[in-house]
Amino acid sequence: MGNALFYNNIISAILAFVGGACAGSFINAAAMRTVAGRKWWGKERSVCDSCCHVLSAADLAPILSFLILRGKCRYCGKPIKPGHFGAELISGTLTAAMFWRWGVSSAMLVSALVMWFSLFNALTDLENGYIYDASALSLGAIGLLLRVFAGWGVLFDGILGAALGFGFIGAIILISRGGMGWGDALLMAGIGGAVGWKYCAFSLYMGFIAGGLVVVPMLLKRKVKRKDAVPLGPFLAAGSVFTLFAGNMLVTRFGGLIGYNPGWPWW
Numbered sequence: 001m002g003n004a005l006f007y008n009n010i011i012s013a014i015l016a017f018v019g020g021a022c023a024g025s026f027i028n029a030a031a032m033r034t035v036a037g038r039k040w041w042g043k044e045r046s047v048c049d050s051c052c053h054v055l056s057a058a059d060l061a062p063i064l065s066f067l068i069l070r071g072k073c074r075y076c077g078k079p080i081k082p083g084h085f086g087a088e089l090i091s092g093t094l095t096a097a098m099f100w101r102w103g104v105s106s107a108m109l110v111s112a113l114v115m116w117f118s119l120f121n122a123l124t125d126l127e128n129g130y131i132y133d134a135s136a137l138s139l140g141a142i143g144l145l146l147r148v149f150a151g152w153g154v155l156f157d158g159i160l161g162a163a164l165g166f167g168f169i170g171a172i173i174l175i176s177r178g179g180m181g182w183g184d185a186l187l188m189a190g191i192g193g194a195v196g197w198k199y200c201a202f203s204l205y206m207g208f209i210a211g212g213l214v215v216v217p218m219l220l221k222r223k224v225k226r227k228d229a230v231p232l233g234p235f236l237a238a239g240s241v242f243t244l245f246a247g248n249m250l251v252t253r254f255g256g257l258i259g260y261n262p263g264w265p266w267w
C-alpha cells in the first residue's frame with residue numbers, strides 16, 4: 001500500500017526531526033561552551049545564561065520548552081538567547097529533510113555530519129567571530145576516513161576538495177590582506193575533505209552568493225561599514241548545506257564538463 005509507506009515516511013521524518021533537534025541543542029551547548037573556554041563534556045549542568053539557575057530536563061527539551069516558556073527563563077523571566085531555538089529548529093528541519101531525501105544511508109550520514117559540523121562552526125563564528133581549527137579539521141578528517149573505505153579515487157577527490165577549499169579562501173586572504181580569516185580557509189578545507197572538490201566548488205560559489213545577498217543590502221543601508229569584518233562562516237556553512245541537497249543536480253547539469261557522477265555521497 002502506497003499510503004502505509006507514506007505514513008511510515010512521515011513518522012520517520014518526525015523522529016528524524018526530534019533527533020536532529022536534540023543534536024542541534026547539544027551542538028549549540030558545545031559551541032557556546034567552546035566560545036566561553038569551558039569544556040563541554042563531564043558533569044557540568046546547563047544553566048540559564050542570565051540567572052545561572054540549573055536547568056531541569058523539562059527546561060532543556062528542544063524547541064518545545066522555548067515555545068512553552070515563550071522564549072523566557074522560567075526562573076528569572078529574562079529572554080533566552082534565540083540561538084538555542086534557532087540551532088534546534090535548523091538542525092531538526094535539515095535532519096528530517098535529509099532523512100526524507102536519502103533514508104538511512106551513507107548519503108544521509110555524510111550529509112548530516114557536514115551539516116552538524118557546519119552548524120557548530122557557524123554558531124561559534126556568529127558568537128565571537130572564531131572558527132575553531134579543531135572542529136573544522138575534525139570534519140575533514142572524518143570525511144577523508146570515510147572516503148578510505150570507498151576507494152582511492154574517492155579519497156583523492158576528498159583531498160582535492162580540502163586543497164580547493166583551503167587554497168581558494170587562502171588566495172583571497174593573501175590578495176585582499178584581511179577581510180576573511182584563516183578559520184574560513186580551514187572550515188572550507190574540512191568541508192572540502194568531506195564533500196569532494198565538485199561539491200566544494202559549488203559550496204564556495206553558493207556561500208559567496210549568500211554572503212553577497214545579505215551583506216550588500218547591509219552595506220547599502222549602512223548597517224555595516226565596508227571595513228567591518230562580517231562573519232563569513234555562516235554563509236559558507238549555508239552554501240555547503242544547500243549544495244548537499246542541490247549538488248547532484250548541479251553536478252549533473254555540468255556533467256559534460258566534469259564527467260560521469262553516480263551521485264552523493266561521493267560525487
Ligand SMILES: [Zn+2]
Nearest residue numbers: 048051073076
Ligand atoms: Zn534565568
